[in-house]
Amino acid sequence: MITIQNVRKTFPIKGGEFVALGGVDLDIADNEFVTVVGPSGCGKTTVMNILAGLETPTSGQALVREKEITGPGPDRGVIFQQYALFPWLTVRKNVEFGLRTAGVGRDERRERAQHFIDLVGLHDFADALPRTLSGGMKQRCAIARAYAVNPSILLMDEPFGAVDALTRVRLQEQLLQTWSQEKRTVVFITHDVDEAVFLANRVVVMAARPGRIVEIVDVDLPYPRTEELRLSPAFTALRNRVWSAVYHQEPIA
Amino acid sequence: MITIQNVRKTFPIKGGEFVALGGVDLDIADNEFVTVVGPSGCGKTTVMNILAGLETPTSGQALVREKEITGPGPDRGVIFQQYALFPWLTVRKNVEFGLRTAGVGRDERRERAQHFIDLVGLHDFADALPRTLSGGMKQRCAIARAYAVNPSILLMDEPFGAVDALTRVRLQEQLLQTWSQEKRTVVFITHDVDEAVFLANRVVVMAARPGRIVEIVDVDLPYPRTEELRLSPAFTALRNRVWSAVYHQEPIA
């Protein structure tokens, strides 16, 4: 259970403060798959950082299983928008990082890391350093690293933004599959309205200035979600509803 | 006129070399709008870096207007996949950077920078430092910076990847509009097949291992491209053709 209660977040800026989040309330049930959409700069990443324990709300509070979030923890895996790979570690070592801190033994670590490296299609680059990877490959490495620690809550910030369409579809399928098997909670930020609807139990639509939730769209489509579903009228209706929720706001520019 | 002749690019890696590009040939006419699609890690960025003059081909050559590319130049504007904003400069100063090196006077510089900052919707953040921007805002700042120097060739590496759908549509329209008005040459890398077809005169489809061009799809749709066009059968046919060109290759994973 994730609970966000009237969370405000302001940043000090020259000559005052900037209200990044102006009172956000949200409950996310265990094992729920929530996607977050909204215009650029509306505070999606800020919400995720608060859930991850990397930022503290200026007021209000954020709770996980009734306990206030006081810092990051391995129960909450995070995929950062900017990847944040350790540049001095190879792909394999990056993926193993969380397993090492969790004290997983060497052989099991190897095996689990290899599994997730294969999953994201980096097996030929397991011993490459991040600087030799392409943008999409870096992103996939970050995904594998977060998956490897098997967190019960997965916070993903535009995780599939830099990969090509086919890889993206594959990654979506894998994500849904493990989610339904292992029933973890997923908070997934995306710019792609289709993706948001395709993956989610609920789509949270945010708006900017100040960052807030304007609508929450329940997606009552059955799992497993298939390619056919994407073409169904129900899907299209939901997609259009989310789209208009996002863009019948004032334009951000 | 951009000419790429039998360009190979290899990187030294542990225990040998990695063939990033294995013989690429491509001619791009002046004022052409070329999009490049292909699976993650197929060498798109590498091609762009060679055109930008930031990497030299291992063999073969790349020419602009019959002259071999020996280094970067302000005639070729670049939007990097990772933005590469100067973290110590505000948005405005970042956008003005190229204008200053070009010796543009203060007032004109101000004015032109402001124009492009407004264009990408960052007017309220003109004096913010990059670290206070969201992912999408950083990307838009990088776009404004490249536009501001008004280069005759624009090399764009997934420039709209981190912005939301509506902003993306706006930026696409703006890009097409200035392109058609000022007739510059654009090389545009994207993962979005729709975007590739919607924008381009020609879509270059690349494949990996080794990086190469597998197909070039001419997009003989009229400009200006409208939202209706996206729904036309001709567009769908081209879109499907590009899609199958990309993905009837071996899967990359």
Place this chain on the structure above:
Amino acid sequence: GSSDDNESSGGTTKVNFGYIADFNGASLLAVADDQKLWEKHGIEVSTKVFTNGPLQITAINAGDLDFGYIGPGAVWLPASGKAKIVALNSLGNADRVIAQPGITDLAQLKGKKVGVPEGTSGDMILTLALEKAGLSATDIQRVPMDPATIVSAFASGQIDAAGIWYPLLNNIKQKKPDLVELAKNEDFADSVSFPTAFVAGNEAVSGKADTVTKVVQVLREAMDFRAANHDKAVELTAGLLKQPADAVKADAANSKMLDSKTLDGYTADGTVDKWLKGMGDYFVGAKKLPDNPDPSTYYLGSVFTGAASK
């Protein structure tokens, strides 16, 4: 650099004079300044303080200094031709070989840790003392240290003995009142004395004999004033050095100040040559000099005595 300051202008000669900030090194300058002796002889003096003699000789040879002051430990420099002694100043009486309580005899130093500031008069007295006791340099554990370090090392019992001098010895005595003095300068008075001296560059002596004479006249008159008014000289020096008068007074008590008449006599009867010869022997023994030159090649006795009659 101030190398070309020392030209005559309007009847006065500019002179750069180096010194060390203790009673031996500074007392004559303090007196000359107070008594306006420089003006009297048409010299405009500019004094520069140093912490050791060799650096002054370096500066003299680089043309930045005209005169300087050296202690006994640096006498080998003029002896080896780097400079000329224009006047002697005093005879050091401050050097001691000291030992921790319990060591009563030089012979007991065998195998002991003995601290010594190399190349100083402390080094000299230790060498002489060992020689007298029939010990060689290798019979002791010789521990080279800088003077300040000897104070703390001896006071904290890190070394068994040391070759050191007053006023530093006073500080050691505060901590170790029962230390033993095994040797002092007077023990060797008949073979070696520890003169301090004023030096000038080789070129100045040949090229600017007139200036040298004037300076020596100032020094002579200051010497005589110092001899006649000891307490006043102490007071003036303390003022120059910004040190408490009693510290300077204690320091002054450790040397035998010379006056011009005595020196004239010693120069004439060869006593000065004997001192310098004795020093030379020591330096040859210490391998600082390849051979012992005739003192007359570097001590300008005639200039010193000659200045009296002018």
Place this chain on the structure above:
Amino acid sequence: MTVVQVDTEVTTGSPPPPERRRRGVPKSLWNALSVVLGVGVWWGFSLTGFDIPAPPEVLKRGGELIADGTLADDVLASLGRVLAGFVLGVALAIPVGFLMGWYGVARGLLEPWVQFFRTIPPLAIIPLAVVLMGIGETPKIFVIFLASFLACVIATFQGVVNVDKTLINAARVLGAKDGTIFARVVVPASTPFILVGMRVGLGSSWATLVAAELIAAQQGLGYRMQSAQLYYDLPTIFVGLISIGVLGLLMDRVLLLAERRLTNWQERR
């Protein structure tokens, strides 16, 4: 005022949740506590028979030196030398460090000598400095200059070598040539390194002061300490040490303040 406060938050941040811990004891209080502790240890040492003067004794001597104006003169003389040497050293080190980091030829030519002189003690330079530069202010400032230059040039060099390549590429595709890249990319990007160099260089400058004032100084803290050593006048030596320490600390604070204004673009702890 506000700017400083904000910056302090950025740089002294402790592990998040920062707001929580930051509410604790302010840093200056810890500073004060530390100084009190240090003085206590010193006093303790002086009481247990070690050959060092007790704080009141040093304080008294300090009072005397202040009263007769000696300390002020010494501080001014030394401060002037250190400032001149330090500023010259840094001003030369930044372009030289850049040249070494940027051009292989410059690096090949300069590196052996920079490396060589870094290991040479200032005491050994002094006779040479006297021979070449006389006994005026020049050789004193030169010795200090050398100390700060050598510390700073290595740091600048390393900073230049470590500048993120993508930023340089970004500047180049915007039409920047080497000069512009140096002034507008390399210098800001390597500010943190240059600052390390400046801080270490500042320390070396002060530490070299005593050696520099071996050269015929008429006043100055280093000279005062040396002449006090002739009489083993420990209280004066301690006054000198403390003055140097405090001045160094103050100058370091100024540097840090400057740095915070220059690098508040950085996202850091």
Place this chain on the structure above:
Amino acid sequence: MTVVQVDTEVTTGSPPPPERRRRGVPKSLWNALSVVLGVGVWWGFSLTGFDIPAPPEVLKRGGELIADGTLADDVLASLGRVLAGFVLGVALAIPVGFLMGWYGVARGLLEPWVQFFRTIPPLAIIPLAVVLMGIGETPKIFVIFLASFLACVIATFQGVVNVDKTLINAARVLGAKDGTIFARVVVPASTPFILVGMRVGLGSSWATLVAAELIAAQQGLGYRMQSAQLYYDLPTIFVGLISIGVLGLLMDRVLLLAERRLTNWQERR
């Protein structure tokens, strides 16, 4: 061998197109040229009447000192001290720098003293070191230790403060606690800074050697130079200077080599 070659390319890169310029004269040739030039200048100075010995004289003296084994003994003694002091200094500076960069309290407590001691000349430390540690190897190594520690701790501190916050966040969401973050994120991320500290510290270590060997040294390059200074034996001083310079240079090269292996993950010029 190959690794080194590849790395050299990365670090000595000149402005692109790198392949083009890299084909020029190799850096070691410029090094050699520079050394030859430097020796030439020196020889020139010695001929024009400056009071410094000419190269052949120094060479001759060096030959003598090598022949009778003095130089080898001195080098060994000094090298041992410098290595011990330097290694200890760096080994302590890295965790202390981390503590200062990470914990506000540690910073508040340690900073005044680190700053203070950085400005204190080693010569002033010596009497205290003798009182506390006797006249054996300990105080000598201590003085050298202090020099390298103080240079290195500032650099490490600055490195820690400058570590990219996102990497620390990444480690923390992967469950890393402070210890792990220090060892596996902060240390690698601030390696370039630590290296600056080590290089500057290495220089200071050697430069402090002469001061250290004021304390009751029986042999060592610093001791040899001091006693030579008393005897105005310039050739021996020059032999000492050159030996120190060459040893420092060699150790610096070792450091650079280590650094290249440690930081070849960096994308840099």
